[in-house]
Amino acid sequence: MIRPEVDLSVTLGRIAMKNPIATASGCSGYGEELARFFDLSLLGAFVTKSITLKPREGHPPPRLTETRAGMLNAIGLANVGVETFLAEKLPALEAFRVPVIVNVAGSTREEYVEVAAALDAAPAVAGIELNVSCPNVKEGGMEFGVEARTLAGLVEAVRQKVSRATLIVKLSPNVTDIAATARAAAEAGADALSLINTLRGMAVDGWTGRPALTNVTGGLSGPAIKPVALYMVRRVWQEVAGPRGVPILGLGGVQFVEDVLEFLRAGATAVAVGTANFVDPETAPKLVEGLREALGRLGCGSPRDMVGAMDLPK
Numbered sequence: 001m002i003r004p005e006v007d008l009s010v011t012l013g014r015i016a017m018k019n020p021i022a023t024a025s026g027c028s029g030y031g032e033e034l035a036r037f038f039d040l041s042l043l044g045a046f047v048t049k050s051i052t053l054k055p056r057e058g059h060p061p062p063r064l065t066e067t068r069a070g071m072l073n074a075i076g077l078a079n080v081g082v083e084t085f086l087a088e089k090l091p092a093l094e095a096f097r098v099p100v101i102v103n104v105a106g107s108t109r110e111e112y113v114e115v116a117a118a119l120d121a122a123p124a125v126a127g128i129e130l131n132v133s134c135p136n137v138k139e140g141g142m143e144f145g146v147e148a149r150t151l152a153g154l155v156e157a158v159r160q161k162v163s164r165a166t167l168i169v170k171l172s173p174n175v176t177d178i179a180a181t182a183r184a185a186a187e188a189g190a191d192a193l194s195l196i197n198t199l200r201g202m203a204v205d206g207w208t209g210r211p212a213l214t215n216v217t218g219g220l221s222g223p224a225i226k227p228v229a230l231y232m233v234r235r236v237w238q239e240v241a242g243p244r245g246v247p248i249l250g251l252g253g254v255q256f257v258e259d260v261l262e263f264l265r266a267g268a269t270a271v272a273v274g275t276a277n278f279v280d281p282e283t284a285p286k287l288v289e290g291l292r293e294a295l296g297r298l299g300c301g302s303p304r305d306m307v308g309a310m311d312l313p314k
Protein backbone atom coordinates (compact mmCIF):
# COMPACT_ATOMS: atom_id res chain seq x y z
CA MET A 1 0.00 0.00 0.00
CA ILE A 2 1.25 3.49 -0.78
CA ARG A 3 1.25 5.49 2.43
CA PRO A 4 -0.13 9.01 2.20
CA GLU A 5 1.75 12.07 3.46
CA VAL A 6 0.31 12.66 6.90
CA ASP A 7 -0.62 16.22 7.83
CA LEU A 8 -1.10 16.21 11.62
CA SER A 9 -2.43 19.76 11.92
CA VAL A 10 -5.81 20.43 13.54
CA THR A 11 -7.65 23.50 14.78
CA LEU A 12 -9.27 23.87 18.17
CA GLY A 13 -11.49 26.93 17.97
CA ARG A 14 -9.08 29.57 16.63
CA ILE A 15 -5.99 27.73 17.83
CA ALA A 16 -3.89 26.29 15.00
CA MET A 17 -2.20 23.18 16.39
CA LYS A 18 0.59 21.56 14.38
CA ASN A 19 -0.54 18.21 15.77
CA PRO A 20 -3.40 17.04 18.02
CA ILE A 21 -1.26 16.34 21.12
CA ALA A 22 -1.41 18.73 24.08
CA THR A 23 -0.44 18.55 27.75
CA ALA A 24 -3.18 18.33 30.40
CA SER A 25 -3.62 20.99 33.05
CA GLY A 26 -1.74 20.47 36.31
CA CYS A 27 0.53 17.73 35.04
CA SER A 28 3.45 19.83 33.80
CA GLY A 29 3.24 23.14 35.67
CA TYR A 30 4.11 26.16 33.55
CA GLY A 31 6.35 24.27 31.16
CA GLU A 32 9.85 24.82 32.56
CA GLU A 33 10.22 21.32 34.01
CA LEU A 34 8.90 19.58 30.89
CA ALA A 35 11.18 21.68 28.67
CA ARG A 36 14.17 19.94 30.30
CA PHE A 37 13.03 16.75 28.58
CA PHE A 38 12.04 17.93 25.09
CA ASP A 39 11.45 20.96 22.87
CA LEU A 40 7.94 22.13 23.76
CA SER A 41 7.40 23.45 20.23
CA LEU A 42 6.89 19.80 19.24
CA LEU A 43 3.53 19.92 21.03
CA GLY A 44 0.23 20.90 19.45
CA ALA A 45 -0.47 23.03 22.53
CA PHE A 46 0.65 23.47 26.11
CA VAL A 47 -2.02 23.69 28.82
CA THR A 48 -0.92 25.32 32.09
CA LYS A 49 -2.00 24.31 35.54
CA SER A 50 -5.04 26.16 36.95
CA ILE A 51 -4.45 29.87 37.56
CA THR A 52 -6.48 31.76 40.16
CA LEU A 53 -6.71 35.47 40.99
CA LYS A 54 -4.42 35.27 44.05
CA PRO A 55 -1.52 32.87 44.63
CA ARG A 56 -2.49 29.64 46.40
CA GLU A 57 -0.44 27.21 48.49
CA GLY A 58 -2.81 24.32 47.86
CA HIS A 59 -3.55 21.47 50.27
CA PRO A 60 -0.91 20.17 52.71
CA PRO A 61 0.91 16.96 51.64
CA PRO A 62 0.43 14.12 50.99
CA ARG A 63 -1.60 15.34 48.05
CA LEU A 64 -0.80 12.64 45.48
CA THR A 65 -1.13 8.89 45.79
CA GLU A 66 -0.92 6.00 43.35
CA THR A 67 -3.92 3.69 43.04
CA ARG A 68 -4.42 0.54 40.98
CA ALA A 69 -4.25 1.70 37.34
CA GLY A 70 -4.49 5.32 38.36
CA MET A 71 -3.57 8.21 40.57
CA LEU A 72 -5.48 10.28 43.11
CA ASN A 73 -4.63 13.95 43.65
CA ALA A 74 -5.82 16.74 45.86
CA ILE A 75 -3.36 19.49 44.99
CA GLY A 76 -5.84 22.19 45.93
CA LEU A 77 -5.04 24.53 43.03
CA ALA A 78 -1.55 25.52 44.17
CA ASN A 79 -0.43 28.26 41.75
CA VAL A 80 1.38 31.60 41.50
CA GLY A 81 -1.72 33.72 40.83
CA VAL A 82 -2.56 35.55 37.60
CA GLU A 83 -0.32 38.59 38.17
CA THR A 84 2.88 36.59 38.63
CA PHE A 85 1.80 34.19 35.89
CA LEU A 86 1.52 37.04 33.38
CA ALA A 87 4.72 38.75 34.53
CA GLU A 88 7.00 35.73 34.92
CA LYS A 89 5.60 32.44 33.63
CA LEU A 90 3.90 33.52 30.39
CA PRO A 91 7.00 35.19 28.83
CA ALA A 92 8.99 32.00 29.48
CA LEU A 93 6.24 29.87 27.93
CA GLU A 94 5.97 32.22 24.93
CA ALA A 95 9.65 31.65 24.22
CA PHE A 96 8.92 27.93 23.70
CA ARG A 97 6.89 28.79 20.56
CA VAL A 98 3.93 26.59 21.37
CA PRO A 99 0.27 27.67 21.52
CA VAL A 100 -0.43 28.37 25.19
CA ILE A 101 -3.77 27.47 26.74
CA VAL A 102 -4.17 28.84 30.25
CA ASN A 103 -6.42 26.89 32.61
CA VAL A 104 -8.47 29.14 34.92
CA ALA A 105 -10.05 28.31 38.27
CA GLY A 106 -11.99 30.36 40.77
CA SER A 107 -14.28 30.26 43.75
CA THR A 108 -16.71 32.92 42.51
CA ARG A 109 -18.01 33.86 39.08
CA GLU A 110 -16.34 37.28 39.48
CA GLU A 111 -12.96 35.66 40.09
CA TYR A 112 -13.16 33.60 36.88
CA VAL A 113 -14.21 36.70 34.92
CA GLU A 114 -11.36 38.82 36.28
CA VAL A 115 -8.70 36.21 35.61
CA ALA A 116 -10.06 35.38 32.14
CA ALA A 117 -10.24 39.09 31.18
CA ALA A 118 -6.61 39.63 32.25
CA LEU A 119 -5.53 36.62 30.18
CA ASP A 120 -7.56 37.65 27.13
CA ALA A 121 -5.63 40.93 27.15
CA ALA A 122 -2.33 39.02 26.80
CA PRO A 123 -1.74 38.16 23.11
CA ALA A 124 0.55 35.25 24.05
CA VAL A 125 -2.46 33.41 25.48
CA ALA A 126 -4.04 31.43 22.63
CA GLY A 127 -6.73 29.75 24.69
CA ILE A 128 -8.46 29.97 28.05
CA GLU A 129 -9.67 26.69 29.54
CA LEU A 130 -12.17 26.98 32.39
CA ASN A 131 -11.72 24.43 35.16
CA VAL A 132 -15.31 24.31 36.36
CA SER A 133 -14.69 21.56 38.93
CA CYS A 134 -14.28 24.19 41.68
CA PRO A 135 -16.76 24.87 44.49
CA ASN A 136 -18.96 27.92 43.95
CA VAL A 137 -18.26 29.52 47.33
CA LYS A 138 -20.84 32.33 47.09
CA GLU A 139 -23.77 30.24 45.88
CA GLY A 140 -24.06 27.11 47.98
CA GLY A 141 -20.65 25.52 47.53
CA MET A 142 -21.61 23.11 44.76
CA GLU A 143 -19.09 22.86 41.91
CA PHE A 144 -19.70 25.26 39.00
CA GLY A 145 -19.67 22.40 36.51
CA VAL A 146 -22.29 20.04 37.92
CA GLU A 147 -25.49 21.96 37.26
CA ALA A 148 -26.27 23.15 33.73
CA ARG A 149 -27.77 26.52 34.71
CA THR A 150 -24.92 27.50 37.02
CA LEU A 151 -22.41 26.48 34.36
CA ALA A 152 -24.22 28.46 31.66
CA GLY A 153 -24.19 31.56 33.90
CA LEU A 154 -20.44 31.24 34.44
CA VAL A 155 -19.59 30.65 30.79
CA GLU A 156 -21.80 33.54 29.63
CA ALA A 157 -20.16 35.92 32.09
CA VAL A 158 -16.65 34.88 31.05
CA ARG A 159 -17.56 34.94 27.35
CA GLN A 160 -18.50 38.63 27.63
CA LYS A 161 -14.92 39.44 28.65
CA VAL A 162 -13.12 37.00 26.36
CA SER A 163 -13.22 38.22 22.78
CA ARG A 164 -9.83 37.21 21.42
CA ALA A 165 -8.68 33.95 23.00
CA THR A 166 -10.37 30.62 22.25
CA LEU A 167 -12.66 29.79 25.16
CA ILE A 168 -12.59 26.13 26.19
CA VAL A 169 -14.82 24.73 28.93
CA LYS A 170 -13.40 21.70 30.73
CA LEU A 171 -16.27 19.45 31.73
CA SER A 172 -16.52 17.52 34.98
CA PRO A 173 -17.35 13.80 34.77
CA ASN A 174 -18.97 13.98 38.24
CA VAL A 175 -22.42 14.67 36.76
CA THR A 176 -25.61 12.78 35.96
CA ASP A 177 -25.55 13.60 32.25
CA ILE A 178 -22.47 15.11 30.65
CA ALA A 179 -24.47 16.02 27.51
CA ALA A 180 -26.53 18.47 29.60
CA THR A 181 -23.52 20.40 30.90
CA ALA A 182 -21.82 20.20 27.48
CA ARG A 183 -24.92 21.72 25.88
CA ALA A 184 -25.08 24.48 28.49
CA ALA A 185 -21.42 25.37 27.89
CA ALA A 186 -21.77 25.35 24.10
CA GLU A 187 -24.93 27.45 24.13
CA ALA A 188 -23.32 29.94 26.50
CA GLY A 189 -20.52 30.53 23.99
CA ALA A 190 -17.73 27.98 24.50
CA ASP A 191 -15.55 27.68 21.37
CA ALA A 192 -14.41 24.20 22.40
CA LEU A 193 -15.01 21.61 25.11
CA SER A 194 -12.40 19.59 26.96
CA LEU A 195 -13.24 16.42 28.82
CA ILE A 196 -12.79 14.83 31.23
CA ASN A 197 -11.50 16.29 34.47
CA THR A 198 -10.78 13.82 37.29
CA LEU A 199 -13.39 11.53 38.84
CA ARG A 200 -13.91 12.05 42.57
CA GLY A 201 -12.36 9.26 44.64
CA MET A 202 -10.77 8.26 47.93
CA ALA A 203 -8.02 5.95 49.20
CA VAL A 204 -7.72 4.74 52.78
CA ASP A 205 -5.33 2.36 54.54
CA GLY A 206 -7.58 -0.49 55.63
CA TRP A 207 -5.26 -1.48 58.52
CA THR A 208 -4.79 1.92 60.11
CA GLY A 209 -7.88 3.72 58.82
CA ARG A 210 -5.69 6.62 57.68
CA PRO A 211 -6.65 8.32 54.41
CA ALA A 212 -3.90 8.39 51.80
CA LEU A 213 -4.48 12.11 51.17
CA THR A 214 -4.59 14.86 53.81
CA ASN A 215 -7.66 16.18 52.01
CA VAL A 216 -9.20 12.66 52.34
CA THR A 217 -10.84 12.82 48.90
CA GLY A 218 -9.17 13.55 45.60
CA GLY A 219 -9.46 13.33 41.82
CA LEU A 220 -8.84 10.00 40.08
CA SER A 221 -6.87 10.09 36.81
CA GLY A 222 -4.85 7.80 34.55
CA PRO A 223 -5.65 4.53 32.70
CA ALA A 224 -8.42 3.69 35.21
CA ILE A 225 -10.61 6.51 33.86
CA LYS A 226 -10.01 6.10 30.12
CA PRO A 227 -13.17 4.07 29.34
CA VAL A 228 -15.27 6.66 31.19
CA ALA A 229 -13.58 9.47 29.26
CA LEU A 230 -14.08 7.72 25.91
CA TYR A 231 -17.76 7.16 26.64
CA MET A 232 -18.25 10.78 27.63
CA VAL A 233 -16.37 12.14 24.62
CA ARG A 234 -18.54 9.96 22.37
CA ARG A 235 -21.75 11.10 24.04
CA VAL A 236 -20.81 14.80 23.93
CA TRP A 237 -19.66 14.51 20.31
CA GLN A 238 -22.90 12.82 19.24
CA GLU A 239 -25.31 14.98 21.20
CA VAL A 240 -23.70 18.41 21.26
CA ALA A 241 -20.28 18.99 19.76
CA GLY A 242 -20.62 17.14 16.44
CA PRO A 243 -23.89 18.78 15.34
CA ARG A 244 -22.67 22.25 16.39
CA GLY A 245 -19.14 21.93 15.00
CA VAL A 246 -17.60 22.52 18.43
CA PRO A 247 -14.26 20.73 18.71
CA ILE A 248 -13.42 18.45 21.64
CA LEU A 249 -10.09 18.17 23.45
CA GLY A 250 -10.26 14.63 24.86
CA LEU A 251 -8.36 13.48 27.92
CA GLY A 252 -8.32 10.83 30.59
CA GLY A 253 -5.71 8.08 30.57
CA VAL A 254 -4.01 8.92 27.28
CA GLN A 255 -0.63 7.18 27.29
CA PHE A 256 -0.16 5.16 24.10
CA VAL A 257 -0.83 5.89 20.43
CA GLU A 258 -3.79 3.50 20.50
CA ASP A 259 -5.36 5.74 23.13
CA VAL A 260 -5.04 8.72 20.79
CA LEU A 261 -6.70 6.80 17.95
CA GLU A 262 -9.51 5.76 20.31
CA PHE A 263 -10.19 9.35 21.43
CA LEU A 264 -10.18 10.59 17.82
CA ARG A 265 -12.64 7.87 16.83
CA ALA A 266 -14.83 8.70 19.82
CA GLY A 267 -15.08 12.29 18.58
CA ALA A 268 -12.10 14.25 19.89
CA THR A 269 -10.24 16.63 17.57
CA ALA A 270 -7.19 16.67 19.84
CA VAL A 271 -6.07 14.94 23.05
CA ALA A 272 -4.21 15.97 26.18
CA VAL A 273 -1.71 13.94 28.20
CA GLY A 274 -1.82 14.20 32.00
CA THR A 275 -0.93 11.38 34.36
CA ALA A 276 1.21 9.61 31.71
CA ASN A 277 3.70 12.49 32.09
CA PHE A 278 4.50 11.16 35.56
CA VAL A 279 5.41 7.80 34.02
CA ASP A 280 7.41 9.20 31.11
CA PRO A 281 7.77 12.97 30.64
CA GLU A 282 8.46 12.38 26.94
CA THR A 283 5.08 10.73 26.35
CA ALA A 284 3.64 13.64 24.36
CA PRO A 285 6.39 13.98 21.69
CA LYS A 286 6.47 10.18 21.39
CA LEU A 287 2.72 10.23 20.71
CA VAL A 288 3.21 12.82 17.95
CA GLU A 289 5.60 10.54 16.09
CA GLY A 290 3.55 7.44 16.92
CA LEU A 291 0.42 9.06 15.54
CA ARG A 292 2.13 10.04 12.29
CA GLU A 293 3.25 6.44 11.85
CA ALA A 294 -0.14 4.98 12.84
CA LEU A 295 -2.13 7.23 10.49
CA GLY A 296 0.25 6.34 7.67
CA ARG A 297 -0.35 2.66 8.36
CA LEU A 298 -4.09 3.23 8.34
CA GLY A 299 -3.83 5.05 4.99
CA CYS A 300 -5.26 8.16 6.65
CA GLY A 301 -3.80 11.54 5.64
CA SER A 302 -5.08 13.54 8.60
CA PRO A 303 -6.32 13.04 12.17
CA ARG A 304 -9.29 15.21 11.11
CA ASP A 305 -10.53 12.28 9.02
CA MET A 306 -10.61 10.04 12.09
CA VAL A 307 -12.81 12.28 14.26
CA GLY A 308 -15.91 10.30 15.22
CA ALA A 309 -15.09 7.50 12.77
CA MET A 310 -16.28 4.27 14.38
CA ASP A 311 -17.26 1.07 12.63
CA LEU A 312 -20.49 0.48 14.51
CA PRO A 313 -22.48 -2.75 14.48
CA LYS A 314 -25.13 -2.68 11.73
Ligand SMILES: Cc1cc2nc3c(=O)[nH]c(=O)nc-3n(C[C@H](O)[C@H](O)[C@H](O)COP(=O)(O)O)c2cc1C
Pocket (backbone or CB within 6 Å): 024, 025, 026, 027, 049, 050, 064, 071, 073, 075, 077, 103, 130, 131, 170, 196, 197, 198, 220, 221, 222, 223, 225, 251, 252, 253, 254, 272, 273, 274, 275, 276
Ligand atom coordinates in the same frame (compact mmCIF):
# COMPACT_ATOMS: atom_id res chain seq x y z
C1 LIG B 1 -1.53 16.00 39.67
C2 LIG B 1 -2.68 16.52 38.87
C3 LIG B 1 -3.00 17.87 38.91
C4 LIG B 1 -4.08 18.37 38.18
N1 LIG B 1 -4.35 19.70 38.21
C5 LIG B 1 -5.35 20.20 37.45
C6 LIG B 1 -5.61 21.60 37.43
O1 LIG B 1 -4.92 22.40 38.08
N2 LIG B 1 -6.68 22.02 36.69
C7 LIG B 1 -7.44 21.18 35.93
O2 LIG B 1 -8.36 21.62 35.25
N3 LIG B 1 -7.18 19.85 35.91
C8 LIG B 1 -6.18 19.35 36.65
N4 LIG B 1 -5.92 18.00 36.62
C9 LIG B 1 -6.73 17.11 35.78
C10 LIG B 1 -6.05 16.77 34.46
O3 LIG B 1 -5.81 17.93 33.69
C11 LIG B 1 -6.89 15.77 33.65
O4 LIG B 1 -8.15 16.33 33.36
C12 LIG B 1 -7.10 14.44 34.35
O5 LIG B 1 -5.99 14.09 35.14
C13 LIG B 1 -7.39 13.30 33.36
O6 LIG B 1 -6.32 13.10 32.46
P1 LIG B 1 -5.14 12.02 32.70
O7 LIG B 1 -5.80 10.73 33.03
O8 LIG B 1 -4.37 12.01 31.42
O9 LIG B 1 -4.33 12.53 33.85
C14 LIG B 1 -4.85 17.47 37.37
C15 LIG B 1 -4.52 16.13 37.33
C16 LIG B 1 -3.45 15.63 38.07
C17 LIG B 1 -3.12 14.16 37.97
